[in-house]
Amino acid sequence: MLTGSYPAERTTMDIVEVILSDHHEQRRRFALLDEMHGCGPSDLEAVWKQLRILLEVHAKAEEELFYPALMELGTGAGGKDSAGDETEDAIHDHNEIRDAIGEVAQHPAGSPEWWEAMTKLNEANGDHMAEEEREGLTDFRQHASLELRHRLGLSFAVFESSHADGIKPQDISPEEYVREHE
Template identity: 45%
Template sequence: MDIVDCILADHYRQRMMFAALDEARGDSESAGKIFDRLRNFLEAHAEAEELYFYPRLLQCGEGALDSDSAEETTDDAIDDHNKIAEAAEEAAGHEVGSEPWWECVDQANYKNSKHMSEEERQGLTDFRRRVPLEERVALGIKYLAFEAEHTRYQREEKDPDAYIRENEDA
């Protein structure tokens, strides 16, 4: 499976899980379980992208649509991953179902939705245009294997500039 398709499928699942959270308002037990699963899924997804997608984008990307370069796209994406994780972490510090918890969940949803839109429009477009299908399939297999292995993954925050320096010539 093409890594671009894997990422798009993950985005669909993220949208579905945030929608399920909206439906679970008033059912804190279910909302808490859904959010725990979503939080872990978001962390593993971000790390898989940072291992298999963004390093290759930095090597061959040129920027697409409203992004001037692969570096700009990557910097923004890594920063977004950090902000999404921070919002999810903040939610974990509140009682599930409380007003502050929902505010954090809504912020995570907002930040994630913004990120997915940019990634789909910029990074994935650039990747499809510049990485051959055979290589995208090989990366997709590694991406899926990583996610399968990390259903309870704890992502560490990264500095976008340092990340780019470390991965431009990977």
């Protein structure tokens, strides 16, 4: 969490907007890769490395900062009965995304198997983002104060900056995560 103080009158950084911006960047990078069929492995690897880091760090930042706050304030949105249901589903999705990242990493960049794994990763990530935007982010917008959204937005940005070189991805139990944060 962010240390120190911040000007209370400034509320331009919003965790919801930071997450949505990351989602846009993830979609943009998948689209970029779609345009790179026929490019050499080193070019593909460069773009893939940045996308992989973005996906892994983004998920971890959500697990550290966003979902605990959602569990505290949320009531359920987008067809989910509770913030716990939203969170459990999202953590499950994060694990699927991490597993799909691992599958991409098992194949040489540009090989047919690599592209197939990349397509599955894009599908898993796209499904997760759509659910999160319709459920957790909506629920949080409806219940969190602008001050909290600002503070968490700053913390989220600091977390991502602090882990710009990547993190060690690790699946977590969705059920245990929800129990620990209830």
